[in-house]
Amino acid sequence: MVHHTDAELPLPPMKWDAWGDPALAKPLPDDIKGLLSAALGVSASDTAGPTAEEVLLRPSALSPDDLAAITAIVGDGHLSTADADRLPRSGGKSTPDLLRRKSREPQDAPDAVVLPGSEEEIAALLALCAERRIAVVPFGGGTSVVGGVQPDRGGFAAVLCLDLRRFDRLHELDELSGEAVLGAGLTGPQAEELLAERGWELGHYPQSFRYATIGGFAATRSSGQDSAGYGRFDEMVRGLRVVTPAGLLDLGRAPASAAGPDLRELFLGSEGAFGVITAVRLRVHPLPTSKAYEAWSFPDFATGAAALRAVEQQGTGPTVIRLSDEAETAVNLAMTDKIGGTQVTGGCLAVTVFEGTPEQTAARHEATRAVLLAAGGTSLGAEPAKAWEHGRFNAPYLRDSLLAAGALCETLETATEWAELDRLKAAVTEALQTSLKQTGTDSLVMCHISHVYPTGASLYFTVVAAQQGDPLTQWAGVKRAAGEAIMANAGTITHHHAVGTDHLPWLGQEIGELGVRILRAVKDTLDPAGILNPGKLVP
Numbered sequence: 444m445v446h447h448t449d450a451e452l453p454l455p456p457m458k459w460d461a462w463g464d465p466a467l468a469k470p471l472p473d474d475i476k477g478l479l480s481a482a483l484g485v486s487a488s489d490t491a492g493p494t495a496e497e498v499l500l501r502p503s504a505l506s507p508d509d510l511a512a513i514t515a516i517v518g519d520g521h522l523s524t525a526d527a528d529r530l531p532r533s534g535g536k537s538t539p540d541l542l543r544r545k546s547r548e549p550q551d552a553p554d555a556v557v558l559p560g561s562e563e564e565i566a567a568l569l570a571l572c573a574e575r576r577i578a579v580v581p582f583g584g585g586t587s588v589v590g591g592v593q594p595d596r597g598g599f600a601a602v603l604c605l606d607l608r609r610f611d612r613l614h615e616l617d618e619l620s621g622e623a624v625l626g627a628g629l630t631g632p633q634a635e636e637l638l639a640e641r642g643w644e645l646g647h648y649p650q651s652f653r654y655a656t657i658g659g660f661a662a663t664r665s666s667g668q669d670s671a672g673y674g675r676f677d678e679m680v681r682g683l684r685v686v687t688p689a690g691l692l693d694l695g696r697a698p699a700s701a702a703g704p705d706l707r708e709l710f711l712g713s714e715g716a717f718g719v720i721t722a723v724r725l726r727v728h729p730l731p732t733s734k735a736y737e738a739w740s741f742p743d744f745a746t747g748a749a750a751l752r753a754v755e756q757q758g759t760g761p762t763v764i765r766l767s768d769e770a771e772t773a774v775n776l777a778m779t780d781k782i783g784g785t786q787v788t789g790g791c792l793a794v795t796v797f798e799g800t801p802e803q804t805a806a807r808h809e810a811t812r813a814v815l816l817a818a819g820g821t822s823l824g825a826e827p828a829k830a831w832e833h834g835r836f837n838a839p840y841l842r843d844s845l846l847a848a849g850a851l852c853e854t855l856e857t858a859t860e861w862a863e864l865d866r867l868k869a870a871v872t873e874a875l876q877t878s879l880k881q882t883g884t885d886s887l888v889m890c891h892i893s894h895v896y897p898t899g900a901s902l903y904f905t906v907v908a909a910q911q912g913d914p915l916t917q918w919a920g921v922k923r924a925a926g927e928a929i930m931a932n933a934g935t936i937t938h939h940h941a942v943g944t945d946h947l948p949w950l951g952q953e954i955g956e957l958g959v960r961i962l963r964a965v966k967d968t969l970d971p972a973g974i975l976n977p978g979k980l981v982p
């Protein structure tokens with residue numbers, strides 16, 4: 444049998460050492476660099492990382508016999524040990540991931556990349572890997588920010604990256620029930636395009652939308668920016684097909700069921716550790732025919748948060764509603780001196796978007812604006828909200844430029860009840876600032892409410908500081924301090940980024956020792972050899 448393992452696979456994922464499309468890179472203007480240097484002491488002395496050709500990857504540990512056995516399952520052209528394929532799948536897209544790529548030491552990478560084309564092939568691959576003791580990392584868009592796609596061998600001889608990109612079909616659209624079955628490997632834009640051709644929409648727009656996949660959204664319990672209107676991804680899931688080493692599961696029957704605990708929940712947030720999701724049945728809605736925008740200013744974060752709470756608890760129906768704190772607002776204002784023609788100084792900016800039929804949009808807009816006005820908001824008109832939507836997928840490019848300029852820039856997220864929100868926000872901010880100060884740098888800590896619920900909200904923090912010493916060690920200490928503050932102040936260790944390796948130290952605290960035993964029992968039942976994504980999710 445011929446197998447072209449050195450040949451490159453036909454479909455490369457995104458750039459290996461930065462976010463997204465190199466053509467959209469955003470170099471930092473010199474005056475911003477000057478500002479960073481003056482305010483935070485950013486040295487701008489970042490050393491250039493290696494080029495893709497210069498990176499030293501650990502060589503593939505798979506034997507010719509292993510490669511022949513894998514090729515016999517997936518066929519020629521669907522397996523590669525070429526560096527050009529292994530490198531872009533050697534980790535996710537957190538700041539530590541990107542910093543690691545700058546190393547000139549030998550870097551970790553999967554021993555091979557495989558592109559199965561059917562559930563039968565996945566089942567055969569899992570059986571082969573269990574028998575030959577090869578770890579398997581399911582890989583969607585590779586946008587994990589918690590170490591979820593690290594090529595960890597976990598004590599096995601080798602690790603295979605199982606890329607789902609050939610699961611790229613709209614299998615079914617049930618217009619009567621408003622449900623679509625989508626292949627796990629479809630990216631956000633691919634899925635929306637297939638649905639839009641038929642007049643439907645999923646409405647899941649995380650900031651990683653352009654690259655992340657349907658399977659990845661399910662496996663991480665992702666939450667998109669339109670979550671106020673359409674819900675989190677897990678709330679959209681009606682059914683799942685999962686290939687596990689122990690067999691195939693097809694879960695989710697009828698719109699609701701009392702047939703015992705809902706087993707779909709075991710796979711929402713399963714992070715590739717329990718099985719490989721191949722298709723997801725999702726609630727979809729007709730494409731909206733109208734849209735309205737309005738931005739708001741609040742005198743302070745507490746007033747703005749109370750306004751968002753009132754909107755959510757009264758259920759007035761915005762599609763998007765989010766609130767920046769004073770620090771994040773100040774940075775936004777520094778970049779645009781006038782907001783929607785209005786001179787705004789200080790306070791906190793909020794963005795609202797409404798969708799539906801023209802009647803629904805108007806009714807939702809009017810009801811929401813009445814609540815926001817009564818809660819102390821000042822309207823800034825539609826423009827700033829439109830501008831936010833226009834640029835919403837571009838912020839990650841800014842992080843690349845900040846890192847290249849010698850700044851440390853990372854985000855983290857949590858959620859809690861409304862009653863605890865202020866305490867949690869203050870504690871995490873304090874932990875971030877204090878721990879960064881201990882590394883010798885001032886910091887800019889910004890926060891926004893990104894998702895709201897009747898009973899609480901998520902907090903999304905962005906931190907900018909100067910890199911000091913080894914930035915990986917620097918950030919590890921800061922992340923530890925933030926995690927401890929979250930746990931001590933009624934937060935969840937993650938609202939939508941998932942557990943991966945980075946949040947694993949806190950999972951036991953969050954779900955308790957018995958909870959950990961339940962996860963281990965599920966893992967042992969579905970993946971007795973433990974080959975699936977070792978070191979992630981299960982403590």
Ligand SMILES: Cc1cc2nc3c(=O)[nH]c(=O)nc-3n(C[C@H](O)[C@H](O)[C@H](O)COP(=O)(O)OP(=O)(O)OC[C@H]3O[C@@H](n4cnc5c(N)ncnc54)[C@H](O)[C@@H]3O)c2cc1C
Pocket residue numbers: 462535536537580581582583584585586587588591592607627628648649650651654655656657658659660661662663664665666667668713714715716718719720721839939940941976979
């Ligand atoms: C710049 C940036 C912005 C982001 N913004 C958001 C945001 O707004 N909201 C949000 O929720 N997240 C966000 N994320 C995090 C990330 O995009 C999400 O976790 C996303 O759901 C991951 O999807 P993916 O397809 O890239 O999965 P991957 O990164 O490939 O994998 C993530 C995890 O899921 C597992 N997995 C992937 N596919 C499958 C499958 N088919 N079967 C079983 N397991 C699988 C992997 O093994 C891994 O553990 C952001 C990340 C970045 C880098």
